Amino acid sequence: MLALQTRGLSKTFKVKQKEAGLTGSLKSLLRPKWEEKQAVDGIDLVVQAGETVAFLGPNGAGKSTTIKMLTGILHPTSGSAEVLGFTPWSDRTRLSYRIGAVFGQKSQLWYHLPPIDTFDLISRVYELKRNDYLARRDELIERFELGPYLHTPVRKLSLGERMRCEIAVSFLHRPELLFLDEPTIGLDVVVKQRIRDLIRECNKEEGTTVFLTSHDAGDVEELCARAVVIHHGGILLDAPVEKLRRDVMNRKTIVLTLSVTHMENTIPEVDGASVISSEGRRLKLTVDLRKTDIETVLSALLTQVRLDDVTIEDPPMEEIIKHIYGMSAAGTGGELIQ
Numbered sequence: 001m002l003a004l005q006t007r008g009l010s011k012t013f014k015v016k017q018k019e020a021g022l023t024g025s026l027k028s029l030l031r032p033k034w035e036e037k038q039a040v041d042g043i044d045l046v047v048q049a050g051e052t053v054a055f056l057g058p059n060g061a062g063k064s065t066t067i068k069m070l071t072g073i074l075h076p077t078s079g080s081a082e083v084l085g086f087t088p089w090s091d092r093t094r095l096s097y098r099i100g101a102v103f104g105q106k107s108q109l110w111y112h113l114p115p116i117d118t119f120d121l122i123s124r125v126y127e128l129k130r131n132d133y134l135a136r137r138d139e140l141i142e143r144f145e146l147g148p149y150l151h152t153p154v155r156k157l158s159l160g161e162r163m164r165c166e167i168a169v170s171f172l173h174r175p176e177l178l179f180l181d182e183p184t185i186g187l188d189v190v191v192k193q194r195i196r197d198l199i200r201e202c203n204k205e206e207g208t209t210v211f212l213t214s215h216d217a218g219d220v221e222e223l224c225a226r227a228v229v230i231h232h233g234g235i236l237l238d239a240p241v242e243k244l245r246r247d248v249m250n251r252k253t254i255v256l257t258l259s260v261t262h263m264e265n266t267i268p269e270v271d272g273a274s275v276i277s278s279e280g281r282r283l284k285l286t287v288d289l290r291k292t293d294i295e296t297v298l299s300a301l302l303t304q305v306r307l308d309d310v311t312i313e314d315p316p317m318e319e320i321i322k323h324i325y326g327m328s329a330a331g332t333g334g335e336l337i338q
């Protein structure tokens with residue numbers, strides 16, 4: 001079954017150009033100059049029900065504009081889209097009963113009220129039957145472990161606690177398709193992991209289709225089976241995440257803080273890992289995951305150095321996309337780009 005399908009979906013914005021200063025403002029008022037900005041350029045996409053899709057691209061690639069069209073907030077300039085059988089911009093209200101949306105940078109929780117009140121209000125917005133609502137709410141409270149802060153005003157919650165509430169609330173009306181825009185932005189590693197586990201669980205148990213944008217490679221690797229990369233408004237790559245992991249996301253960075261008791265000037269040597277910087281006690285290594293794995297590298301390191309701290313980082317999404325873009329420009333990405 002189809003969750004969504006687009007054909008030649010495009011959006012052009014008309015942007016008023018204004019020269020600097022007062023004269024520029026007057027000129028723009030009397031004789032405005034308009035420039036066209038192609039934000040989305042002919043996207044053809046098919047997503048099946050139950051899929052987990054990462055919709056990726058550098059800043060300004062057109063991700064949010066596409067999501068706004070798919071949720072019915074914006075009309076396209078040309079092309080068509082069908083989401084759960086509806087044309088989003090003409091059937092926005094009916095569609096809203098069947099989809100959910102979480103924006104990491106915007107909240108749907110009432111800021112001065114406790115989350116429990118938002119659950120109540122949202123249940124009325126979606127016209128849920130009282131008994132069904134209460135059973136679903138309690139199930140989500142348990143699954144997302146919201147008990148300790150259900151009655152605390154949202155403004156007093158930490159970012160991680162708030163995001164758990166945001167995502168739980170978005171599942172209240174059992175959406176078939178969930179749009180997640182940067183759901184883990186600004187969260188620490190532990191909370192990020194918990195949020196990913198919960199979304200994955202909902203996808204597995206309830207079959208919710210997930211359409212996610214994120215600049216965090218960890219979100220993509222752990223949550224999604226398929227990656228669609230856009231650039232300059234058009235699709236650059238559509239491939240399984242597994243393939244992306246093998247061909248592009250095949251490096252991680254290990255940052256070590258060596259213990260003060262560590263002997264100076266000893267740089268550890270480990271197969272498959274190489275030191276990329278060394279500043280005082282801080283050492284950065286890049287690990288080639290095609291040759292080894294993180295556990296093996298850490299074990300080997302611990303036989304050579306004493307550590308105060310270790311962090312493991314994914315390469316920035318911008319770097320991964322640049323790599324894909326480079327492969328496509330050089331014509332070496334044929335295998336990868338389907």
Ligand SMILES: Nc1ncnc2c1ncn2[C@@H]1O[C@H](COP(=O)(O)OP(=O)(O)OP(=O)(O)O)[C@@H](O)[C@H]1O
Nearest residue numbers: 013015037039057058059060061062063064065066
């Ligand atoms: N309302 C608007 N008016 C004019 N231009 C716009 C508008 N909304 C977006 N744009 C432009 O369209 C392009 C795509 O923007 P969009 O927000 O979709 O990108 P994005 O991929 O979501 O980026 P980011 O990762 O930074 O959020 C950008 O160049 C942006 O400046």
